[in-house]
Amino acid sequence: MAAAPTDNQHRSPNTPALGLRVLLLAGLSILLLVTDHQNNHLDATRKAIGAAVYPLRIVVDAPISVWRWLGESTASRNELRLENSRLNAERLLTHARLQRYAALEAENTRLRAMLQATANVRDQVRVAEIMSVSANPFRHVLVVNKGTRDGVYDGQAMLDADGVVGQVIEAGLLSSQGVLISDPDHALPIEVNRNGLRTIAVGTGEYDRLDLPFLPNNADINEGDLLVASGLGGAFPAGYPVAVVESVTRIPREPFAAVSARPAAALNQVREIMLIWSVSDDPETVVTEAGTDE
C-alpha cells in the first residue's frame, strides 16, 4: 500500500510536533475534566455529541428490537391466550385496588384541606423504553428513548412498576441518560414507611443492594421494612417505594449500624421505565434540580 512509504518519508519532521500536540491535547482534556467536574457548563456540548452517537445506539438496539418483535409475533396462540387471561386477572385486581385508592385520595385531599397543608402533588407518568444499560461498569447509567422533545428534564425521577429506578442526569433531544439508584455516586432521601424515620440510601455499585450508612445503632429499623422516597431534596416525588431492608447489623463499638436494602425495582431487568412529571398548583412544591450528588 502507498501509505506505508509516505508515512516513513514524512515522519521525521513530525516527531517533535507530536510531543507538543500531546501536551496541548492533554492540557485541553484536563481543562475539560475540571470544567465538567465542577459545573455543568458543558451540557450543550455533551448534548450535541450525544446526538451524533444516537444513530449508533439505534443500530445497536435494532437486532434486539427485531428479536423481541419476532418473539412476540411468533408466540403461539395458546401462550397468547394464557398471557391474556393472566393480564385480565391482573387488570381486575389493580382496578379494584385503584378504586380504593381513589377513595383514599379524596379523603386525603379533604384532610389536607382541613390541615391547610400545601397543595397535593399529582403525578403525570409517561413510559419510555430503555435503549442501553450501563455501557461503563464504573457508572450505572441507562439510556432511554425520550428526550427534551418529549418534555424530559434533568433530575426527573424514573420509576418502574415496582419502585424507583433512578433519575435523569442528561436530557438530550431524542434520548436521555439516567443514573440508577445503585450507582455508587447516587444517594436519595428516603423514609421508613412504618414509622417515618428519615435517612439516605446510597448506591453501592451492585444492582441488588443499597446502603443506609447514616443510621445510629438504636434506630428503629428492622429487616423487611419498606423504604419509600421521602420527597426531601425535591428530585423524587414522595411515597414511591425504593427498597426493602435486607439486613441490619448493629455493631456496639461503631457509631452507625450497617444497614443494607434490596431495591424494589429490578434494576438490571427493566425494559421500560416511567418518567414522572409532578403537576402541582403550588410552584414551590416542585423543585427540578439535578441532585445526583450526595
Add this chain to the structure above:
Amino acid sequence: MSKDRASRRLPILASIVFALMLTIVPLPDYASPFRPDWVALTLIYWAMNLPRTYSVGSAWIVGIVLDVAHGTLLGQHALALCFMVYITVKFHLQIRQFPLSQLTATVFALLALYQFILFWINGVAGVHAAATTYWGPVLTGTLVWPLLFMFFSGLRYRARASS
C-alpha cells in the same frame, strides 16, 4: 489522489465506528466488566500502522465521543486514549517489527496504561469501582488482540492485492 485517500480512509473510519458500537452493545452483568476495549485496540492498530494519519488528534476526538457514550467526565477517555496512542506512535517502528507474541505483550502494557489513566482520573474525581472493572478489559483485550491483529492485517493485505 483525494478520492483515493477517501476510499482508503473509509474502511478505517468504519472500523472505529464499529468498535464504538461494540462498546455500547448491552451485555449481561457478569460479562460487562470483561468487555474488551475495542476502541482502544482498534486505535492501537491504526496508530501503529498509519501513524501519520491516525495519531493523537484522532484518538482525542474518538475519546471525547467515547466519554459522551459512556457518560463519564468529558475528557477522561480522551486523555487516556491520547497518551496510549502517543506511546504507540512514538515507538511504532520498533513495535511493527515485533513478533505477534511480543506485540501482544506490548498491547497488554498499553491497555494497562490506558486503564491506569482512567483509574487515576476516577480516583481524583471520587468515582469508586471494583478492581475487576479495571483489570477485566485489559485481560480480555490482550486475549482478543491477536485475533483482531490477524483480522485487520488480512483485510489490509487483501485491499493491497486488489488495488
